[in-house]
Amino acid sequence: MFDHHLLEPINSFLKCTTPDTWIEEARKTENLSVILRDHLLCELKASQSAVFLLKRYALTPEGIEQLLALVEPYELFAYKRIGNLESLKAKNILSKSIKPRPDCPYGQDMIDKMVLLIREELHHFYQVLEIIESNNIQYEPIPASRYAKGMIKHVRTYEPEALIDKLIIGAFIEARSCERFAKLAPHLTPEIGKFYISLLRSEARHYQDYLELAQQISGDDISERVNYFADVEADLISSPDSDFKFHSGEPNFT
Numbered sequence: 001m002f003d004h005h006l007l008e009p010i011n012s013f014l015k016c017t018t019p020d021t022w023i024e025e026a027r028k029t030e031n032l033s034v035i036l037r038d039h040l041l042c043e044l045k046a047s048q049s050a051v052f053l054l055k056r057y058a059l060t061p062e063g064i065e066q067l068l069a070l071v072e073p074y075e076l077f078a079y080k081r082i083g084n085l086e087s088l089k090a091k092n093i094l095s096k097s098i099k100p101r102p103d104c105p106y107g108q109d110m111i112d113k114m115v116l117l118i119r120e121e122l123h124h125f126y127q128v129l130e131i132i133e134s135n136n137i138q139y140e141p142i143p144a145s146r147y148a149k150g151m152i153k154h155v156r157t158y159e160p161e162a163l164i165d166k167l168i169i170g171a172f173i174e175a176r177s178c179e180r181f182a183k184l185a186p187h188l189t190p191e192i193g194k195f196y197i198s199l200l201r202s203e204a205r206h207y208q209d210y211l212e213l214a215q216q217i218s219g220d221d222i223s224e225r226v227n228y229f230a231d232v233e234a235d236l237i238s239s240p241d242s243d244f245k246f247h248s249g250e251p252n253f254t
Contacts, residue, residue, distance in 0.1 A: 006204055007182055010175050013207070015234035018176075018183050025244055025251045027187035033137045035184075036128060036192075038246040041141065042177070043125040044078050045148070046206075047071055049170060050114040050121075057163055058107040063098040067118065070094060074125055079141055085129060092122035106217050113209040120202050131192060145245035148173060150236045151229060164214045168226055171210035172233045176247060178203035 011017070026035055051067045059067070073091050076082040098115060100107025132139055151172065155165040178200055185193040215222050241249030 006200055007179065010178050010204060010207065013175050013230070014172075014179055015230045016238050018180050019238060019250045021251050022248065023183060023187060026184055031244065032135065032188075034142065034244060035246055036132050036135070036137060037139060037142055038145070040125055040128040040132065040139075041078060041144070042246055043121045043128060044071075044074050045144070046173070047074070047118045047121040047125075049166075050118045053163070053166060053170075054111060054114050058100045058104045058110045060099060060101055063100075063111075066094060066096075066098055067115075070118065071122070074122055077129075078125075081139065085126070085133065088126055088129070092119045092126070094119075106213070109216065110213055113213060117206050117209065120206075124199060124202075127195060131195060134191070142245075145243055145248045146241065147236055147245070147247035147249075151232055154229070154232055160217055164218050164222060164225065165229070167210045167214035167217070168222065168229050171207045171214070171226075172229055173247075174203050174207035174210060176233065176237065178207065180246070 025031060048071060051071055054067060055064050070092065073083055073088055077084070077088060094115070098111055100111055104110075129139070148169070151169045152166075155169070156162050181196040181199050181203065185196040187193075188196065211222075211226075237247075237249050239249050240252035242252055244251055244253075
């Protein structure tokens with residue numbers, strides 16, 4: 001069980017809940033492979049997105065090199081199936097601290113939040129891979145759903161508004177993951193359900209960190225932009241979707 005108060009701000013932030021029809025599809029034994037493999041890749045993509053933001057906006061060349069090296073073993077496994085659980089064990093560690101570019105006023109706060117997120121997402125990647133292997137599922141990469149791309153296409157093209165939008169999108173992805181983990185957990189095996197519940201606290205913190213950074217960098221009230229993306233995100237989750245994935249919408253396979 002978990003503290004349901006943890007989900008109250010998440011549920012207020014999101015404009016809709018996960019459709020029951022998605023839960024019915026996700027709980028089917030034959031769909032466990034898709035759920036876990038897509039979840040594995042979502043953890044990697046979350047870390048890659050954070051690396052991209054730091055690389056684009058905050059890091060020195062040395063810091064970029066460190067983070068790219070941190071993520072590389074997971075990318076090699078996910079996309080080329082190079083490596084295994086043993087080779088990935090305890091790889092989400094940085095040998096030294098990362099400092100921001102001197103011209104980036106929000107750089108250190110962004111680094112502190114995003115590096116923690118990256119390391120946690122990579123640890124979750126490892127944990128999902130453990131579950132995949134313990135359930136004798138053959139790992140094969142699968143294409144991404146429409147979800148993240150459906151929000152990214154609404155990002156403004158000028159700065160700092162583009163960065164603010166990307167951070168808001170990050171908040172929605174983390175919040176939706178948190179909501180979906182909680183809703184799906186009771187319908188899965190005790191092993192996987194317990195694992196999904198264990199992710200809630202970090203996912204909830206990640207969504208808050210993204211929002212705090214967006215507000216800090218904007219300086220102005222971001223609620224109008226948050227509401228805009230809330231509508232975009234809710235439409236992606238509640239509208240018919242022929243592609244079943246971890247972040248897909250209302251199942252529609254006819």
